[in-house]
Amino acid sequence: MPDRTEPLPEPVPGAVKSPDAPQASLWKDAFHRMVRRVDVIIAALLILVAVAMALFPTLFTDADPRSCSGRLARQRPDTWFTGDHPLGTDAFGCDFAAKLVYGTRPTLLLAVSVIVLSVLIGLVMGILSGYYGGWTDAVISRALEVFMVVPFLLGALLLLALFRGRSSSEELIPAVAPAALALAVFGWMEFARYVRAATIETRNLDYVAAARCLGARDRRIMFRHIMPNAIVPVTAIVPTTVGGIIVTESVLAVLGLGIRPPATSWGILLAEGTGWAAGGYLYLLLWPMAFLLITVFAFATFGDALRDALDPKLR
Amino acid sequence: MKRIRTAAAVCAAAALALTACTGDPNDVGDGGGDGGGTVDMQIGEVPTLVVSDCDDSECYRIVKNIYDGLVYYDNETGEPINLVAEAITSEDNQTWTITIKEGLQFQNGEPVDAEAFIRSWNNTAYGPNVAGLNYFFGRFQGYAEMNPAPLPEDQWADPEVPEFPEPEADTLSGVTAIDDLTIEVKLTQQFSGFATMLGYAAFLPMAEECLADLEACMWNPIGNGPFMLEGEYDPEAGASAVRWEDYEGGMPAKIDKVNWHPYLGESDCWNDFKTGDIDVCSPRAADFETAMADPELTERLVSQPGTTFTALGFPLWMEEWQDVNLRRAFSTAIDREAVLTVIGQARGVPADGFIPESIFGGGTGSCEYCEYDPEEAKRLLEEAGGWPEGEVFELWYNESADNQTLFRAVGDSIKETLGIEYELVPLDWPEFLTARDEHTVEGPFRYAWGPDYNLNENFLTPVYGGGEAMNVFGYASPEFDAAILAADQAPTLEEAVPLYAEAEKLIADAMPAAPVLYSSDNVFYSEDVENVVLNPIYVAPGGDCELREITVVQ
């Protein structure tokens, strides 16, 4: 998940002439640059397909993933894409294609909620510490350091293992919530850092000083002036991070700590598939792996391109 | 030119150096004459090696080779054979006389005599020692004095922490040494299975040196068996044991050395078995299927029915579960064949009774409701008054990948047949045990039992007996207790066994648990070894065999 090695696109101070028009040109430019690249189009399409699968699973499959008959376990998909079980059945006798499709929702929901939570926390912390400075900054920066010392996955493991709940239901929210919270608690730091840097830069700009002189309240300044600038570096790394979270979810699934059965997720399917792959049921591993790789790859490519598009230095 | 030649020379030297580097500790095919060689075995997490706490299969895997007990269960028939004991006799099945063979010693030179056994038994039976195998001495006279009941609650310093009075005795009054090599044991009641019971770990002897320093003994025990640990056992790195040259007992080892390699967490020995670095391994479901497809590999397979059974226990203290028809409905709704298909066909066989066949007195097929019948299941559910709309049932078990697979399959089966949704509640082992013991489980739960000794009684009294508070189901039945008592008092073992089977029928009728599977023991062995024998009572999971029988191919 973390990618702290590269400098990120800073908001170019000079380009921000007035509070309203500014970012329009930045985003529009970025959009134009990205639309021209074929790999970005493909990546975006793939992401859309994944989201569609998450939102409207019935478009992709008729079967019920929870209707599992043990005697039909591990039937190979000999009749490709036709028949009762287009992709065969999984280790428990459930329709495999249905499992894959319905597993998209928890996986993507987890990734999205972690991102949303982390970005929110990061934004709040970053803006507060960057804007007010002084003690607020000192306290938040210390907190930042403390949390950064704990690696992302290990921290989530710590929380999930220590506070392991009992039952695992098939309901979406209870299945996803614990993992989402645990990951968000250790995932906000990077966003906070970049937001803080952006806030500090923006805070010192002329028009912000002008707004303050005019009597604008802090909150208004933060929302209308600082946040649009701070959002830029954050947006640049969001897609790649989403990919990283999907990968992390699969690690948690292998440990039995993330989303847990009988709910499904790609990580769970992957974990089950690895066990059976060596036994001659390669398809149980290949399909979830393909879904995972393609989606993560799409997000990473998209994120890569987005980062380059938002980088003023490369214009 | 010169540069290329030097490069070539360097490469050649490196290649030579690599191939010259041997040092493989796997001395296969070593040793002359008959016997010798080293065997590599897998092992799981070992909590301790002290005899009084050894109630775990991994601990016992080592202890049974380092110690010799009074009796040993025969590899084929399961009957108890005298090993350290010379004779075990009784006139009335209540007072027993055990004579010990002369001249046997511990690995540190101490004698294996009556004292050796008595000190070990007193140590285990003494309440304050909190020994894991303490309850095995419940039948002995003098046990109650060593294990007092808690004081009345108002006398406790802390209302949460029970306090106990000092035990009246620290030795079993019913056990006396008539002479150096003879022990007399007085039981509180008649029990014809006493001699059979003595084959278990609780009754092993202990050296004085061991008792004096239990902490050291925990990882480096002093035994009297054919193998001797080479240094301390390390739960993460394993250990080796060598053949004890001065062993005089009746079941010597044939190999020189055994190495135990621990596989912790979810990993297993199969990959290392395929490369030849482990000699005996039991693969998991997926690998088993592939292995069975290999004709050469199947020639090195030992497969036999196991002695463990897994069941779905019912929480009888909960009102919902007190209707026997509901329990029967659930049992009939489980498609055991389907469950086996999911976890792997070779793992076991569908259970049709409460005691596996390979146990003495078992295999009676007493369970009427173990046959899958969806119509009957629905009918029974209706008779019980149906299941409240929208409510789920919870399946409680101790966390492990295997258990999760099993219980998902069971849950799916019940759901498909009866249309009731389920939730899985995995807990870690200590939590699960507490919940079961304290009756705080809120739905059907996993119950598995393997034999301590080879008698059907062992699957009845400790499992369903003792009254409501003492067993995990909350099951109490005066008829059952009476039937057990009658069987205990039978004059001979042969007459006792069918009487115990009568008690089993009572259980089958009341259904405090629904048996799901009997285990199967499957083990593949490498080309380097021969004579791989599985003792149905002693075999441990994951890949185990009789180390006293195995030989290395020369």
Add this chain to the structure above:
Amino acid sequence: MGRYVIRRLLQALLTLGLVLFLMHWLMALSVQVRGNPARLFFGDRTPNAAALAQVEAMYNLDNPCYERTGDPCIAPFIERLQAYAAGDFGTTLRGNRDVGELLAISIPNTLRLFAFSIVTLVVLAMVFGSWAARHRNRFQDHFVRGGTILVDSVPVFLIMLIYSSLIAVPLTRWVRGIFGGDSAIGQLFRPTYDVDHPWMTIIIPGLLLGTAGLASMTRLVRASQLENYHADFVRTAHAKGLSRRRVANVHIVRNSLIPVVTAIGYNFAFILTGAVVTEGIMQIPGMGQLLWNALLGTEVSIVITSFVVIAVVVLAVNLVVDLMYALLDPRIRYA
């Protein structure tokens, strides 16, 4: 310079203290919410309450603050700090083993794994990054970019699992068929780590682990090299008549090595995670596996001590990197 060093050191110590407190508080919370891990001491058995109380006292888990959810348990925290100062890291609940000893045994294994993986990561990133920079925006560049992203998308555990169950066995058999069953090289591709061949069996896991994080590292190398290509000193070197190859290897590579090394420093925590997963799957008895098992079994002492060790290492590495930066770039010292 001196003041800067002291300031950073103090900051690091403060952070360490806070991390310790955070860990302690989390563990206390966990005990309060989920029940006392002292039960673990008894393994499979149900202890009577007196014995349980005894064990709790032994492990300092008997303080009444553990009954109240939310109580930060200051007294046990102070006790633990004192114990740490005295070098006593506690004992495990299962098997009563000294945590300090366990760490001493397991850390060298992890270090070996690290060494191989970091070397692999740096070498691969340098090679591919340079190649991509040299052929900027052409096919090779895109290939490297796409390829490294693809490799990064595959989770470490999956690589290990696939290697261990599908590739290692046939490979080992093949190698042993050529060189003999007893050869050292026959140990190279084994599916799990073997204590008797600590160096040979750690090479492949280390190499595989080194591919994690390849994408960002490669990109970094590429970016820094591209910067250097247009730098003045390179132009001077070319003007002097040095061959392109010499300029590339001697000047550009060396300069782009610096950001790589600092990147490793900042990404240390991330690499550590990969190591934990690798050790768990390949059965390497290193600190990662110790922590992995301790987390799953709620071994209080091991978890806290391991995280403290991780914190110390990460902070130390960050400190060193920051100091190096300060040494190289005078602007920072006076910030």
